[in-house]
Amino acid sequence: MNSHLLQQAEAEVALIEVFIRDQLRSDLPLMRELCEYAFDAGGKRLRPGLTLLSGRLLGASRETLFPAAAAVEMIHTATLLHDDIMDASPLRRGRETVCRRWDAVKAVYAGDYILSKAFTLLSGYNRSDVLELFSEVTSRLCAGETLQARNRQNLGITLDDYLEIIDCKTALFLSSCCRVGGLLASASDTELNALTEYGSQIGRAFQITDDLLDYLGDSEQTGKDVGADFREGKFTLPVILALRGRDETADRLHALLASSSATDETFREVRRIVIESGAVNRTHDYAVHCTRNAIQSLRVLPSRPERTTLEELARWISNRTE
Amino acid sequence: MNSHLLQQAEAEVALIEVFIRDQLRSDLPLMRELCEYAFDAGGKRLRPGLTLLSGRLLGASRETLFPAAAAVEMIHTATLLHDDIMDASPLRRGRETVCRRWDAVKAVYAGDYILSKAFTLLSGYNRSDVLELFSEVTSRLCAGETLQARNRQNLGITLDDYLEIIDCKTALFLSSCCRVGGLLASASDTELNALTEYGSQIGRAFQITDDLLDYLGDSEQTGKDVGADFREGKFTLPVILALRGRDETADRLHALLASSSATDETFREVRRIVIESGAVNRTHDYAVHCTRNAIQSLRVLPSRPERTTLEELARWISNRTE
Numbered sequence: 182m183n184s185h186l187l188q189q190a191e192a193e194v195a196l197i198e199v200f201i202r203d204q205l206r207s208d209l210p211l212m213r214e215l216c217e218y219a220f221d222a223g224g225k226r227l228r229p230g231l232t233l234l235s236g237r238l239l240g241a242s243r244e245t246l247f248p249a250a251a252a253v254e255m256i257h258t259a260t261l262l263h264d265d266i267m268d269a270s271p272l273r274r275g276r277e278t279v280c281r282r283w284d285a286v287k288a289v290y291a292g293d294y295i296l297s298k299a300f301t302l303l304s305g306y307n308r309s310d311v312l313e314l315f316s317e318v319t320s321r322l323c324a325g326e327t328l329q330a331r332n333r334q335n336l337g338i339t340l341d342d343y344l345e346i347i348d349c350k351t352a353l354f355l356s357s358c359c360r361v362g363g364l365l366a367s368a369s370d371t372e373l374n375a376l377t378e379y380g381s382q383i384g385r386a387f388q389i390t391d392d393l394l395d396y397l398g399d400s401e402q403t404g405k406d407v408g409a410d411f412r413e414g415k416f417t418l419p420v421i422l423a424l425r426g427r428d429e430t431a432d433r434l435h436a437l438l439a440s441s442s443a444t445d446e447t448f449r450e451v452r453r454i455v456i457e458s459g460a461v462n463r464t465h466d467y468a469v470h471c472t473r474n475a476i477q478s479l480r481v482l483p484s485r486p487e488r489t490t491l492e493e494l495a496r497w498i499s500n501r502t503e
Numbered sequence: 504m505n506s507h508l509l510q511q512a513e514a515e516v517a518l519i520e521v522f523i524r525d526q527l528r529s530d531l532p533l534m535r536e537l538c539e540y541a542f543d544a545g546g547k548r549l550r551p552g553l554t555l556l557s558g559r560l561l562g563a564s565r566e567t568l569f570p571a572a573a574a575v576e577m578i579h580t581a582t583l584l585h586d587d588i589m590d591a592s593p594l595r596r597g598r599e600t601v602c603r604r605w606d607a608v609k610a611v612y613a614g615d616y617i618l619s620k621a622f623t624l625l626s627g628y629n630r631s632d633v634l635e636l637f638s639e640v641t642s643r644l645c646a647g648e649t650l651q652a653r654n655r656q657n658l659g660i661t662l663d664d665y666l667e668i669i670d671c672k673t674a675l676f677l678s679s680c681c682r683v684g685g686l687l688a689s690a691s692d693t694e695l696n697a698l699t700e701y702g703s704q705i706g707r708a709f710q711i712t713d714d715l716l717d718y719l720g721d722s723e724q725t726g727k728d729v730g731a732d733f734r735e736g737k738f739t740l741p742v743i744l745a746l747r748g749r750d751e752t753a754d755r756l757h758a759l760l761a762s763s764s765a766t767d768e769t770f771r772e773v774r775r776i777v778i779e780s781g782a783v784n785r786t787h788d789y790a791v792h793c794t795r796n797a798i799q800s801l802r803v804l805p806s807r808p809e810r811t812t813l814e815e816l817a818r819w820i821s822n823r824t825e
């Protein structure tokens with residue numbers, strides 16, 4: 182994120198980190214160490230940024246928005262701790278995951294602890310709509326992971342299955358981060374719907390780009406293992422689109438994926454086919470399409486600097502390389 | 504639990520199960536299966552019972568109390584799913600644990616799912632005091648597990664450490680189940696404090712008895728592996744009290760525990776020493792003492808059938824064999 186406006190938003194988000202650290206000041210040294218490690222890893226802080234921008238756009242104060250912005254990042258971190266166990270990931274944001282550096286058990290408990298602290302923060306608003314939003318988010322995150330697990334190695338996975346997975350995993354979460362900003366700004370229904378739709382569309386764009394970077398990215402830049410989805414048998418949009426061809430290349434891809442051979446050599450061939458079939462371009466086009474929908478939905482909102490930042494953010498999301 | 508009053512309370516609690524099943528009706532077959540398995544295992548349903556009895560005692564309606572009673576059992580089940588991963592337990596309530604029958608990953612996600620559904624239910628009350636109560640409970644459960652993990656194989660564990668662990672693991676949870684009943688009945692501060700103290704004292708008695716049964720129990724009756732705490736290097740009250748002796752037997756016990764030999768033979772010798780040293784009796788006395796405190800604290804509350812049931816429940820807790 183490079184523009185001046187995005188940098189301003191980032192400076193605001195940096196304040197959230199101090200706030201979070203304060204919330205998680207456990208009197209247990211191990212828990213404190215785990216939490217600090219989990220948050221020190223950095224990350225894009227996209228979710229608190231969305232809450233702050235959405236709320237500020239409609240006139241909510243920073244003080245009003247801070248607890249919610251901290252809570253969404255905490256929920257995100259907690260679920261990442263749990264995701265990394267499921268995926269047995271060695272790396273997260275360029276560093277060892279908690280479950281690798283310590284163990285799965287500590288990752289489970291640190292996640293529960295952070296999750297419950299996040300709900301405590303949210304309960305401070307004394308608003309059931311805010312709480313229901315995020316208990317729905319965590320339910321759907323679990324549902325998405327389960328659906329994804331069920332479709333592992335499933336060569337018959339459809340575009341609808343894929344979209345349902347990314348809606349559960351990412352789009353609902355990002356749209357809820359925007360929506361909560363609106364709720365705390367006492368937005369009208371029209372405004373709330375616009376923010377929710379914006380978040381949902383950039384959520385899709387974000388996850389699709391994430392899945393694309395798993396084929397094209399540079400692991401030094403993304404901080405993740407390239408080819409992880411392939412090795413874990415998660416067939417994402419680039420593969421789903423490449424399999425749609427009715428030619429020999431699609432047959433070859435089908436055979437490679439069905440063989441369950443997850444060597445580096447197989448991955449390189451899969452990647453080559455995915456790129457040469459045009460599926461990578463079509464995947465990128467799909468992300469850009471979602472981005473445009475997102476920007477479109479902002480039109481009903483006030484023309485203020487925060488709206489410009491949200492527009493820039495959307496464009497960055499489908500063009501990012503990290 | 505045998506008396507007529509306790510049976511009545513149990514019948515009421517059975518209705519909660521239907522309610523919970525309804526809440527967890529996921530559209531994902533695997534999630535539904537995991538949740539049903541986790542709840543079908545039965546269990547004592549002590550927590551929802553406490554919420555119902557405390558609330559009814561002070562005049563709250565069943566309809567008012569039901570969501571909270573369901574939520575406390577759901578939080579309990581979610582944390583048990585996660586505990587079983589930590590403890591690598593093969594059995595829970597006489598059946599294979601979820602993490603053994605499926606795997607740790609599914610146990611993590613099913614737990615998260617149930618936890619978030621429980622918070623959704625609680626948020627329906629639109630009361631921050633209710634929500635804060637249970638986010639504090641989950642925080643403290645994690646803190647208790649961490650503290651317990653840190654004291655594994657620690658022969659220098661003090662009575663204070665032990666009490667802090669059981670307060671985090673059990674007493675705060677049971678006291679919150681009672682307190683929420685009071686909150687939903689708009690109880691006075693005096694009444695709330697009485698219920699909270701009652702729950703806290705029976706919580707201690709409950710956990711101490713649990714720890715005792717790990718030495719004395721019949722695994723067919725408890726549905727748990729006897730000797731599990733010993734094998735996992737968790738030194739609980741029976742051992743802490745037995746180690747206090749200044750004689751050869753205490754030295755022998757010290758040596759046995761320090762050897763980290765977790766064979767059945769070592770366990771039998773440890774158990775013999777713990778019983779013969781009188782530590783088992785002193786442990787039981789401690790539990791009975793807590794029970795008496797619990798009953799004492801109920802005195803300021805109305806003399807209604809629910810209070811009698813709470814008194815009976817307290818007595819059952821320190822004399823139970825399952």
